[in-house]
Amino acid sequence: MNRPTLLxxxxxxxxxxxxxxxxxxxxxxxxxxxxxxxxxxxxPALMGALRARGLASAGVLIHYTDPFLIRAGVLQxxxxxxxxxxxxxxxxxxxxxxxxTLVAYHQQQFHDAVLLAFNPILLTQVQSRLPVPVHCxxxxxxxxPARRRYPAPTRQLVHVGSLGPHHPQRRLxxxxxxxxxxxxxxxxxxxxxxxxxxxxxxxxxxxxIPLNNDLNHRFFEVMAAGAPQLILGDPALLGPLQQFAxxxxxxxxxxxxxxxxxxxxxxxxxxxxxxxxxxPPQWPLAKLLQACLxxxxxxxxxxx
Numbered sequence: 001m002n003r004p005t006l007l008x009x010x011x012x013x014x015x016x017x018x019x020x021x022x023x024x025x026x027x028x029x030x031x032x033x034x035x036x037x038x039x040x041x042x043x044p045a046l047m048g049a050l051r052a053r054g055l056a057s058a059g060v061l062i063h064y065t066d067p068f069l070i071r072a073g074v075l076q077x078x079x080x081x082x083x084x085x086x087x088x089x090x091x092x093x094x095x096x097x098x099x100x101t102l103v104a105y106h107q108q109q110f111h112d113a114v115l116l117a118f119n120p121i122l123l124t125q126v127q128s129r130l131p132v133p134v135h136c137x138x139x140x141x142x143x144x145p146a147r148r149r150y151p152a153p154t155r156q157l158v159h160v161g162s163l164g165p166h167h168p169q170r171r172l173x174x175x176x177x178x179x180x181x182x183x184x185x186x187x188x189x190x191x192x193x194x195x196x197x198x199x200x201x202x203x204x205x206x207x208x209i210p211l212n213n214d215l216n217h218r219f220f221e222v223m224a225a226g227a228p229q230l231i232l233g234d235p236a237l238l239g240p241l242q243q244f245a246x247x248x249x250x251x252x253x254x255x256x257x258x259x260x261x262x263x264x265x266x267x268x269x270x271x272x273x274x275x276x277x278x279x280p281p282q283w284p285l286a287k288l289l290q291a292c293l294x295x296x297x298x299x300x301x302x303x304x
Contacts, residue, residue, distance in 0.1 A: 003056040009064040016143040043077035066091035067098040070105045078109040090117035093212035120239030139220045147201035149226035156184035158203040182260040200225035220280040249277040
């Protein structure tokens with residue numbers, strides 16, 4: 001039997017995440033060449049679905065979840081999995097006591113290592129709470145739509161993302177920019193990562209509003225689309241990922257007034273469209289797993 005690496009998650013199949021030797025599994029995954037549907041989120045159900053497809057029910061299991069899903073009820077029976085188990089935890093900044101939620105789940109459903117998806121500033125805190133290796137190597141197995149920046153992008157600051165009930169601070173910032181009218185600005189809601197990448201590539205400057213210790217997907221999505229970004233937050237969000245600290249396409253601001261001032265300076269600069277934007281690092285699956293399962297060294301996370 002083939003022995004692939006399994007990625008168990010709770011969304012639909014993600015073509016961008018595919019790598020050779022990786023099979024996506026989960027309750028919302030549509031069966032395919034690189035995907036196995038699992039109706040019930042338990043390890044026995046997963047093993048049965050794999051055997052039915054002629055795949056080995058062994059190997060490395062990557063389990064991607066977050067505190068919201070953990071509280072709702074996620075993968076059970078981890079002790080029955082005959083191989084290494086890596087818990088990838090996203091959104092470790094949402095909801096009440098998210099680190100406590102992660103620790104409690106790990107005590108019940110043991111994993112051999114934990115990978116923080118996008119919260120490097122919390123790395124030391126989580127390492128102190130869990131008895132297994134905890135790392136943060138974003139963007140990990142995630143991949144983003146690649147675009148070539150427009151040669152003459154629209155000279156405006158653009159924000160893409162939800163302004164729903166879980167993002168009240170983001171809504172306040174967006175509405176203040178619209179109300180004050182000090183910066184050419186547009187907020188856009190998109191239905192997919194591909195649509196978002198098209199927006200990033202077509203505009204001169206992207207606004208990123210990370211919240212609650214979150215170094216988010218947008219940080220890397222914008223890079224992949226070739227656009228510079230203005231980040232309303234503190235560079236401390238990078239934690240040990242200091243390889244990103246001095247990129248010329250990242251501009252950090254601390255408040256609304258500084259945001260408006262820096263945005264106008266950049267938008268009026270003829271060199272803005274020529275700023276180099278390097279694509280996000282691409283972790284080969286074998287190297288990512290080797291790094292995750294290695295004992296923590298205390299050193300900063302390195303690029304692949």
